[in-house]
Amino acid sequence: MPVPGPSPAQSSLPAAAARFGTHGRGADAVTGGKPALPTGPALPFGPAARPSHPVPVPAPEALPVPAGGPGGDLAAAPVRQAAATTATPNPALERIMRGPSGVGTEGLFFFTPRQAPPAAPPAPADPPAPRPAAGGRPIPGLYHHPVPEPDPARVEEVSRRIKRWAVDEVQAYPPEWEDQFDGFSVGRYMVACHPDAPTVDHLMIATRLMVAENVVDDCYCEDHGGSPVGLGGRLLLAHTALDPVHTTAQYQSQWAQSLLSDAPRRSYRSAMEYFAQAATPSQADRYRHDMARLHMGYLAEAAWAETKYVPEVHEYLAMRQFNNFRPCPTITDTVGGYELPADLHAMPAMQRVIALAGNATTISNDLYSYTKELDSPGLHLNLPVVIAAREGLSDKEAYLKAVEIHNDLMHAFEAAAAELAVSCPDPRVVRFLRGVAVWVDGNHYWHQSNTYRYSLPDFW
Numbered sequence: 001m002p003v004p005g006p007s008p009a010q011s012s013l014p015a016a017a018a019r020f021g022t023h024g025r026g027a028d029a030v031t032g033g034k035p036a037l038p039t040g041p042a043l044p045f046g047p048a049a050r051p052s053h054p055v056p057v058p059a060p061e062a063l064p065v066p067a068g069g070p071g072g073d074l075a076a077a078p079v080r081q082a083a084a085t086t087a088t089p090n091p092a093l094e095r096i097m098r099g100p101s102g103v104g105t106e107g108l109f110f111f112t113p114r115q116a117p118p119a120a121p122p123a124p125a126d127p128p129a130p131r132p133a134a135g136g137r138p139i140p141g142l143y144h145h146p147v148p149e150p151d152p153a154r155v156e157e158v159s160r161r162i163k164r165w166a167v168d169e170v171q172a173y174p175p176e177w178e179d180q181f182d183g184f185s186v187g188r189y190m191v192a193c194h195p196d197a198p199t200v201d202h203l204m205i206a207t208r209l210m211v212a213e214n215v216v217d218d219c220y221c222e223d224h225g226g227s228p229v230g231l232g233g234r235l236l237l238a239h240t241a242l243d244p245v246h247t248t249a250q251y252q253s254q255w256a257q258s259l260l261s262d263a264p265r266r267s268y269r270s271a272m273e274y275f276a277q278a279a280t281p282s283q284a285d286r287y288r289h290d291m292a293r294l295h296m297g298y299l300a301e302a303a304w305a306e307t308k309y310v311p312e313v314h315e316y317l318a319m320r321q322f323n324n325f326r327p328c329p330t331i332t333d334t335v336g337g338y339e340l341p342a343d344l345h346a347m348p349a350m351q352r353v354i355a356l357a358g359n360a361t362t363i364s365n366d367l368y369s370y371t372k373e374l375d376s377p378g379l380h381l382n383l384p385v386v387i388a389a390r391e392g393l394s395d396k397e398a399y400l401k402a403v404e405i406h407n408d409l410m411h412a413f414e415a416a417a418a419e420l421a422v423s424c425p426d427p428r429v430v431r432f433l434r435g436v437a438v439w440v441d442g443n444h445y446w447h448q449s450n451t452y453r454y455s456l457p458d459f460w
């Protein structure tokens, strides 16, 4: 069912909500500069908008450990003293591999009861049994970890607050698209992905960014008012809502006003303002870097769409490593209320873990969104489509091959994460790795259960 375009009265509002619909099409363009709308918070990046000093970074032994959340048993001193490698039983290492216990921690295991780690003790006898997911069914043969249902009270509160932000603070979508916004279920998504968030305020940091990222993708890139034509200029200007321009007074104020001129920029600006207030400067810079990666991926995809180029499979996978969920799991420490320091984040082994996790989650999206994208206008690239075109396989064979690629990525991610947890048992590293792992699982849960948005092909 096509989504009706905005009414004339609403057409001055940027059409930003198509991301939240199952078949949202025909949105008006939002790329032109529109008159500034009333805004909520003050402009970001001014002295008043920022903490005058970074949020204090706790020492490892002082890391916040929410009750029942991950990391609780990881902050213990014995873990910090665990040997880099060991051939003999080591209680600290055993605890790392065993991971936390308690409700909500199933997704935090690198090794599940189904997959015993090499040279590691068996998992605890009574791991929490996840309740069945909200709906939908997993893709047959897709390697994943079920998660418990996200805390309904948190889901309700995040959902309430995010709608107020989207409607009142950034005017992200016109009123008639409310049901599509609700159907996206971003509250359930973020609560599932961040079970260790200490408070709803922490969850809101991730939720605003998630909405803003989708508003930009829909309105600038996708067929909800977006287009590959001119995308570079739009994305660069939107990127300045995350990474501010520093120029002379006359142009500084013009630039600041421009951030209010469409829904993507209003959303980025506001979500970044909230994020930067909670993050350390290093965490904010990490996010900017990840978003620059994302925008580069959007541009490669757009360039191929413009020239109707179907990439080789390895070229597609390279593009999709950038056009990727990566900016979402990499804020897990900010949302968890602690910091993975920059030098630990920058370790090549950590970078590999992050890339593999991002790639697995993004190929999972390719699989769950396959039928939606087949229905969209033009040729929408995703991994099964590219494999079919480039390797001469049937649609079904290509899809099943893409499932295998996803599974290989997941196994590589888990192996790399477990290896790093052993070789660098700093509790912040281990907690971050678990945060990424549970984000991967929450992301799968959301895709599987979002039957409003996704449906599986008829291949089984």
Ligand SMILES: CC(C)=CCC/C(C)=C(\C)COP(=O)(O)OP(=O)(O)O
Residues within 6 Å of the ligand: 210, 213, 214, 217, 294, 323, 324, 325, 326, 327, 328, 362, 365, 366, 369
């Ligand atoms: C949330 C975020 C950082 C998104 C950036 C990249 C992105 C939009 C995806 C990885 C999702 O892929 P896709 O555009 O194919 O989304 P849908 O399949 O339309 O849900």
Ligand SMILES: [Mg+2]
Residues within 6 Å of the ligand: 365, 366, 369, 370, 373, 382
């Ligand atoms: Mg997709």
